[in-house]
Amino acid sequence: MHIGILGAGQLGRMMAISGIPLGMRFTMYDRGADVPGAAVADIVTGAFDDLQRLRRFAQRVDLVTFDWENVPVASARAVAAIAPVRPSPRALAAGQDRVAEKRLFTRLGIPVAPWRPVEDRGDLARAIAALGVPGILKTRRLGYDGKGQARVRRATDADRAWQLVRGQPLVYERFVNFSREVSLVGARDRAGRTMFYPLAENLHVDGILAMTRAPCADARLQRGAESHLGRLMAALAYTGVLCVEFFVERGRLVANEMAPRVHNSGHWTIEGAETSQFENHLRAIAGLPLGSTRARGHSVMVNLIGRMPPRRSIAALPGVHLHDYGKSPRPGRKLGHLTYVGASRTVRDRLAIRLLRLAGAGTRSFRPMC
């Protein structure tokens, strides 16, 4: 089976690495040829709104999926006229606009933080007055890794925040005073059967995911998150892997955002689960039965951001696995990740601290997980 991927970043690269042993081959579409996916796939270059090139790309493959969730929906629809696109352009659209996403969550009974759409400076003042501070002013579209966001700690921060992100549709969200951040990765096959990984707990530093630990052994949270994700997948007639990030506020799940694709907080599944999120995404879109999502131990995943530690230091840590995305270093850029699977939480957490240090992420926020 010949899989096309829109986007050829690290997610596409890891998808191909897990799909090639299944007998699949890959062609990826991206703006340039010097991309992480190039090591494991043919690359077609073109703009993401060049419908003619996208159609030619679609003609080469059996079905198409995403490495990047911000592919224009019109482009996904043009591709879908030629080859099956999974998840569907409709599911893709649902995650591209924070307002549409929050409305969908609310309609499905998935709690979200209080929010207001913001079109102008007056909207922002009214939103702050109605919802209070602290809060976050976010662009409705194209935000990731903390980009397109401005904090509003006090009402007097409003002007600075406005200047930072103005000029596009925005949303003001009241800050959730969370005790933990968790995410649930699930897969839904073409027959509507679902499988969920154990909840993972995330640590963000400066808006970028620094560390994920799994499984988070809280049966009540797991049930709640699975119920939310299951309803969301059913509502979107979803095929593939879907991730929702949640805050935990006084023991209650509050949805932050969804990603209609494999997710950074699921990278631990490569070594840490019986079937990785990448393989399960491919199984789902290829019409195969899903694989076991059982955890193989206590996992930690630490992102390598901005610079790569010496390979020798990584290789010297027993049981630690490097995933180098083949990208050139740049501040704030995700260059790779490290994984470790331990026999207990204690052993895992001991390694987690070493990995955070090696990654230069600091360990101030480190504490036992759920």
Add this chain to the structure above:
Amino acid sequence: MHIGILGAGQLGRMMAISGIPLGMRFTMYDRGADVPGAAVADIVTGAFDDLQRLRRFAQRVDLVTFDWENVPVASARAVAAIAPVRPSPRALAAGQDRVAEKRLFTRLGIPVAPWRPVEDRGDLARAIAALGVPGILKTRRLGYDGKGQARVRRATDADRAWQLVRGQPLVYERFVNFSREVSLVGARDRAGRTMFYPLAENLHVDGILAMTRAPCADARLQRGAESHLGRLMAALAYTGVLCVEFFVERGRLVANEMAPRVHNSGHWTIEGAETSQFENHLRAIAGLPLGSTRARGHSVMVNLIGRMPPRRSIAALPGVHLHDYGKSPRPGRKLGHLTYVGASRTVRDRLAIRLLRLAGAGTRSFRPMC
């Protein structure tokens, strides 16, 4: 680091799949371009004795290793004049001639079955008279997967055996009345440090490896095999992964043959060990510290020979991993393998029987392992 591999079969393919996440890139040399490695590497095509093309290939890479142990030693030497070749051409040569191999084993105190070189029909008669029957007449060079071998059950089989393999240097070996076949995969880094995987038990059907189970929990055999392999690696100043297959005859190890490369009986390590044989081979030749060889449970690996079972049947078995080599089916050809890692030997063996059936290998010879 840019790794060159001589040969682009499934071993090279799996090596690249494990090395790309380490940030390595791969170029492979083989006779044709339609090879398993093509999914994950650039391919340079040429004959294995075309020294000019081989030299150009070597100029493109940082160091060179093998997917195929029968690369002519003169070719390996020509390449070594341009780029480091690991393991060395000398180590490669040691495994290419059964007589040289047996002499080396004997010199190092590694037991082998009684044997005699055979140049003509008279030699064969004298060898049978001296060593007895049953025995096996083998070509000294280029044998694999049971090819280039003829059984001599009774003295009257000698003529038929001679006709089957005559025309090249041969060796007659007395048949070892073994209770088990095991193999040890070990790695040696550039500083001479060694790591050994747990012994694996192999089941051959018609001369081809059908199934491997690991770990084989026999501490005495493990110690003995490690001692043999360690001496062999030291004698060859070896860098990389090396495998020796042994018979177990009345509780005693008898070496059958060595392979100066990753080995089919080590494929279980991809899911079943903390670091796979492929990653450890790459770590060794790249000058990185070796990774943990600890088993992650009780593994079985079943080869898919001649035909691929339906993908849906494979995917429906929880915890089973497919490794498709991307080859077109042909009787007797290794097309892929399946792996399963279980929590106990009982659970693993239950799956092993299902996998053998799925692979069409039959289960007549199945019994509890060491």
